[in-house]
Amino acid sequence: xxxxxxxxxxxxxxxxxxxxxxxxxxxxxxxxxxxxxxxxxxxxxxxxxxxxxxxxxxxxxxxxxxxxxxxxxxxxxxxxxxxxxxxxxxxxxxxxxxxxxxxxxxxxxxxxxxxxxxxxxxxxxxxxxxxxxxxxxxxxxxxxxxxxxxxxxxxxxxxxxxxxxxxxxxxxxxxxxxxxxxxxxxxxxxxxxxxxxxxxxxxxxxxxxxxxxxxxxxxxxxxxxxxxxxxxxxxxxxxxxxxxxxxxxxxxxxxxxxxxxxxxxxxxxxxxxxxxxxxxxxxxxxxxxxxxxxxxxxxxxxxxxxxxxxxxxxxxxxxxxxxxxxxxxxxxxxxxxxxxxxxxxxxxxxxxxxxxxxxxxxxxxxxx
Amino acid sequence: xxxxxxxxxxxxxxxxxxxxxxxxxxxxxxxxxxxxxxxxxxxxxxxxxxxxxxxxxxxxxxxxxxxxxxxxxxxxxxxxxxxxxxxxxxxxxxxxxxxxxxxxxxxxxxxxxxxxxxxxxxxxxxxxxxxxxxxxxxxxxxxxxxxxxxxxxxxxxxxxxxxxxxxxxxxxxxxxxxxxxxxxxxxxxxxxxxxxxxxxxxxxxxxxxxxxxxxxxxxxxxxxxxxxxxxxxxxxxxxxxxxxxxxxxxxxxxxxxxxxxxxxxxxxxxxxxxxxxxxxxxxxxxxxxxxxxxxxxxxxxxxxxxxxxxxxxxxxxxxxxxxxxxxxxxxxxxxxxxxxxxxxxxxxxxxxxxxxxxxxxxxxxxxx
Numbered sequence: 001x002x003x004x005x006x007x008x009x010x011x012x013x014x015x016x017x018x019x020x021x022x023x024x025x026x027x028x029x030x031x032x033x034x035x036x037x038x039x040x041x042x043x044x045x046x047x048x049x050x051x052x053x054x055x056x057x058x059x060x061x062x063x064x065x066x067x068x069x070x071x072x073x074x075x076x077x078x079x080x081x082x083x084x085x086x087x088x089x090x091x092x093x094x095x096x097x098x099x100x101x102x103x104x105x106x107x108x109x110x111x112x113x114x115x116x117x118x119x120x121x122x123x124x125x126x127x128x129x130x131x132x133x134x135x136x137x138x139x140x141x142x143x144x145x146x147x148x149x150x151x152x153x154x155x156x157x158x159x160x161x162x163x164x165x166x167x168x169x170x171x172x173x174x175x176x177x178x179x180x181x182x183x184x185x186x187x188x189x190x191x192x193x194x195x196x197x198x199x200x201x202x203x204x205x206x207x208x209x210x211x212x213x214x215x216x217x218x219x220x221x222x223x224x225x226x227x228x229x230x231x232x233x234x235x236x237x238x239x240x241x242x243x244x245x246x247x248x249x250x251x252x253x254x255x256x257x258x259x260x261x262x263x264x265x266x267x268x269x270x271x272x273x274x275x276x277x278x279x280x281x282x283x284x285x286x287x288x289x290x291x292x293x294x295x296x297x298x299x300x301x302x303x304x305x306x307x308x309x310x311x312x313x314x315x316x317x318x319x320x321x322x323x324x325x326x327x328x329x330x331x332x333x334x335x336x337x338x339x340x341x342x343x344x345x346x347x348x349x350x351x352x353x354x355x356x357x358x359x360x361x362x363x364x365x366x367x368x
Numbered sequence: 369x370x371x372x373x374x375x376x377x378x379x380x381x382x383x384x385x386x387x388x389x390x391x392x393x394x395x396x397x398x399x400x401x402x403x404x405x406x407x408x409x410x411x412x413x414x415x416x417x418x419x420x421x422x423x424x425x426x427x428x429x430x431x432x433x434x435x436x437x438x439x440x441x442x443x444x445x446x447x448x449x450x451x452x453x454x455x456x457x458x459x460x461x462x463x464x465x466x467x468x469x470x471x472x473x474x475x476x477x478x479x480x481x482x483x484x485x486x487x488x489x490x491x492x493x494x495x496x497x498x499x500x501x502x503x504x505x506x507x508x509x510x511x512x513x514x515x516x517x518x519x520x521x522x523x524x525x526x527x528x529x530x531x532x533x534x535x536x537x538x539x540x541x542x543x544x545x546x547x548x549x550x551x552x553x554x555x556x557x558x559x560x561x562x563x564x565x566x567x568x569x570x571x572x573x574x575x576x577x578x579x580x581x582x583x584x585x586x587x588x589x590x591x592x593x594x595x596x597x598x599x600x601x602x603x604x605x606x607x608x609x610x611x612x613x614x615x616x617x618x619x620x621x622x623x624x625x626x627x628x629x630x631x632x633x634x635x636x637x638x639x640x641x642x643x644x645x646x647x648x649x650x651x652x653x654x655x656x657x658x659x660x661x662x663x664x665x666x667x668x669x670x671x672x673x674x675x676x677x678x679x680x681x682x683x684x685x686x687x688x689x690x691x692x693x694x695x696x697x698x699x700x701x702x703x704x705x706x707x708x709x710x711x712x713x714x715x716x717x718x719x720x721x722x723x724x725x726x727x728x729x730x731x732x733x734x735x736x
Contacts, residue, residue: 025494036520038494039501045514047480049536052516059516061481061534064433073517073532075485079524112415113429117443117530126393126406133407146413148420148427149441152404155528156447162485162519162530164441166429168417 055269056177057106057254058167068174070167072103078158086202086217089128091230093135096161099256101143102234102309104167106254108175110239111167113148114140118162119155143236173248175313180251180270184314186333187249187323189238191282192259193298196305197290198222198229204294224286232309238328239311245322249313258304259332261356262312264342266335270314273340276333276354279347303344304356423637424545425474425622426535436542438535440471446526454570454585457496459598461503464529467624469511470602470677472535474622476543478607479535481516482508486530487523511604541616543681548619548638552682554701555617555691557606559650560627561666564673565658566590566597572662592654600677606696607679613690617681626672629724630680631701632710638682641708644701644722647715671712672724 027035040054051068052060058072074096076082082092097114104111116136120129140147145165205217219226234254242249251270253262259281267274281302291298314335315323323329333345342354395403408422419436420428426440444450444464452460465482472479484504488497508515513533573585587594602622610617619638621630627649635642649670659666682703683691691697701713710722 023493023495027488027490027492027494027497030494032520035494035497039497039520040515043505043515045516046512047514049480050514050516053514054517059481059483061437061516063431063437064435067432069429069431069437069534071481071483071517071532071534073483073485073519073530075487075519075521075528075530077487077521077523077528080487080522112417113427113439115427115439115441115532117441119443119445119448119528120395122395124395125391126395126398126403127391129395129403129407137411144414146415146418146421147408147411148413148418148429149422149439151441151443151530152400152407153443153445154448155445157525160443160445160487160523160528160530162441162443162528164439164483164532166437166439 051171052176057103058109058165060107060174062171063168066171068109068169068171070104070107070109070169070174071164072100073162073164074100074103076161078160083206084159086206087230089131090135090138092161093132094139094231095135096163097136097139097143097145097165098232098234099309100163100165101139101145101236102254102256104165105234105236105239106252106311107167107169108173108239108242108249108252109167109169111143111145111165113146113166115149115164116147116161117151117153119153119160121155121157121159124159143234175249175252176269177251177253177266178269180266180272180314180335181316182272182335182337184250184316184335185320185331186263186274186276186312186314186335187329187331188255188259188282188310188312189235189329190308190310191284191287192255192308192310193291193301193305194225194228194284194287195232195307195309196229196301197287197294198225198227199307200294200296201225201290202229222286222290224284225290229307232307234309235311241326241328247315247319247322249315252311252313255308255310255312256306258302258306258356259312260303260354261306263354264356266312266314267338267342270335271338273336273338274333274342274354275336275345276343277345280330280332282330282332419539420544425471426477426533428475428542430539431536434539436477436537436539438472438475438477438537438542439532440468441530441532442468442471444529446528451574452527454574455598457499458503458506460529461500462507462599463503464531465504465507465511465513465533466600466602467677468531468533469507469513469604470622470624472533473602473604473607474620474679475535475537476541476607476617476620477535477537479511479513479533481514481534483517483532484515484529485519485521487521487528489523489525489527492527511602543617543620544637545619545621545634546637548634548640548682548703549684550640550703550705552618552684552703553688553699554631554642554644554680554682554703555697555699556623556627556650556678556680557603557697558676558678559652559655560623560676560678561659561669561673562593562596562652562655563600563675563677564597564669565655565662566593566595567675568662568664569593569658570597590654590658592652593658597675600675602677603679609694609696615683615687615690617683620679620681623676623678623680624674626670626674626724627680628671628722629674631722632724634680634682635703635706635710638703639706641704641706642701642710642722643704643713644711645713648698648700650698650700
């Protein structure tokens with residue numbers, strides 16, 4: 001991307017109230033990761049305090065005294081990231097903070113501050129905004145984080161939320177995506193696919209509710225997966241546990257887009273390949289049952305469902321004894337050389353290329 | 369604001385697909401500052417690294433070695449903060465970064481990093497997004513700032529931009545809004561009201577263009593005020609100049625909402641009053657002429673127009689000799705005790721209470 005000469009004259013030339021250019025490449029053709037790559041491929045940092053810029057869960061900024069600050073940000077748009085017909089504002093506020101804290105933990109850092117910006121249409125009352133902030137403050141309290149700033153503004157339609165989290169770590173403790181080593185074990189915390197199945201249940205009940213006015217949704221027995229979707233937690237406990245166990249991961253990422261996508265981020269950035277065993281992927285019984293009920297493959301839900309906010313990391317085989325049998329962590333595979341590629345070994349020991357559906361922007365038609 | 373018990377059970381109880389509460393207080397009743405006050409009145413920081421949270425141009429975070437990081441964030445929504453029929457995307461990107469850097473300078477800090485989040489509908493092509501990023505990178509280059517992260521996502525309608533800037537300063541150099549002293553001089557950089565008059569010209573020409581298709585806008589002679597509106601600069605030079613002059617302001621704020629609103633922020637947070645002389649307020653000749661042409665009072669444009677991104681600060685009278693005659697800075701008044709209130713002395717030496725129209729959220733009707 002080359003910067004063109006730019007100043008007052010060119011600004012006035014451009015002010016012709018006419019479309020800028022006839023060229024039009026649809027964003028759909030690139031997808032989210034393609035767009036980010038395109039927009040940042042010539043990005044160069046000039047400040048020595050910028051230790052790591054775009055390309056990990058958070059940016060890393062030197063803070064002197066052997067310490068760093070990590071900074072991460074997320075934007076949540078109504079109708080894209082949340083549906084207020086079944087997401088209580090209290091939970092939305094909580095989740096909006098938590099997903100950012102998850103990115104901080106994924107750097108092996110401790111979140112300390114957040115800023116919260118909201119844009120609101122006149123559909124929202126003070127009571128609704130307070131409900132949202134109750135959730136935001138609750139997450140701050142639970143995770144020991146301070147709300148230090150933000151912006152409050154209007155929107156022509158719907159709610160937009162943008163949160164930035166700042167964390168701290170010793171410089172030497174920061175874990176990047178890029179430093180996994182061949183033969184390292186691939187480890188995942190908790191279980192996967194639950195948030196996605198929670199979403200399926202909510203969407204189903206919303207449909208029933210719309211079609212049959214007054215019928216209350218059937219949510220019994222789904223507490224676990226509904227909570228995974230509506231009120232996820234960031235794995236602070238895993239970061240603390242790893243420290244106590246004396247295990248420093250060689251690479252780490254949080255699982256927001258599904259296991260497959262995140263494994264590929266780690267291997268891509270570390271210049272490696274991977275082997276993942278389907279039978280090792282941790283899936284909760286409720287997730288499994290509900291997936292079957294919806295005629296979905298539970299493994300696919302875990303690989304591509306997303307929003308689990310678990311941690312995926314690699315550790316040296318030397319650390320295996322320290323994490324073996326730990327109920328919070330599951331070894332699901334290992335890293336291999338780049339040429340071997342990324343494979344999923346299914347339950348019949350067949351190898352399949354591991355591919356990511358990831359999250360591509362669903363560029364919906366603009367409603368005029 | 370009290371946090372209610374909150375967990376899986378209450379979450380499921382709340383999932384009844386029905387409106388939350390019958391109470392409804394319109395946000396318009398509070399205005400932006402009222403809403404912020406309400407949402408943050410019980411906000412308490414728990415981390416020792418949080419040196420200053422909500423209530424200034426940026427939050428201040430301890431960074432060890434006698435240094436701090438300052439963090440500020442702004443959200444810009446299409447249709448509220450910008451109109452793409454006359455704001456070129458190149459300029460919008462530039463301005464979106466600059467307005468955040470302006471907040472960093474207002475803390476007497478130097479911006480070093482920014483994160484940029486964008487939400488886009490399918491109306492936007494890759495070429496449009498690249499145009500926006502050219503402006504973003506251009507501002508980064510001009511101000512020596514690194515783009516270190518962000519988020520790229522979809523929107524159901526229009527463009528939303530959220531930028532966070534991180535700056536650094538020696539702890540002892542940070543200038544807050546709250547430390548102005550009685551008798552300190554009130555000083556403003558540059559001139560005021562230009563951005564507002566630029567907007568008036570653009571809105572007028574847009575109207576003509578809409579009513580008479582094909583007629584190109586008349587923008588000649590308005591270069592200065594159009595650039596003030598479309599491509600403002602942050603006053604990095606003033607911060608450097610003050611350092612060279614050996615002047616540390618006792619309080620400082622950037623002028624985003626109009627001079628009156630910002631004077632009141634400084635006096636309110638410093639527990640003081642103020643006297644501002646109308647004839648001292650710096651107004652550019654183009655701003656003045658255009659205001660007259662629009663039957664507007666140029667002083668009102670300067671007091672309430674906003675978006676000038678100049679710096680307003682207070683200095684000790686002992687520093688007067690150092691700034692006297694400096695063409696970049698104008699002494700417009702001085703601080704008095706709180707009981708004396710805030711007054712504008714007009715050109716006939718009449719005193720008027722200084723009031724802020726400020727910026728209240730224009731909570732427009734949601735378009736369904």
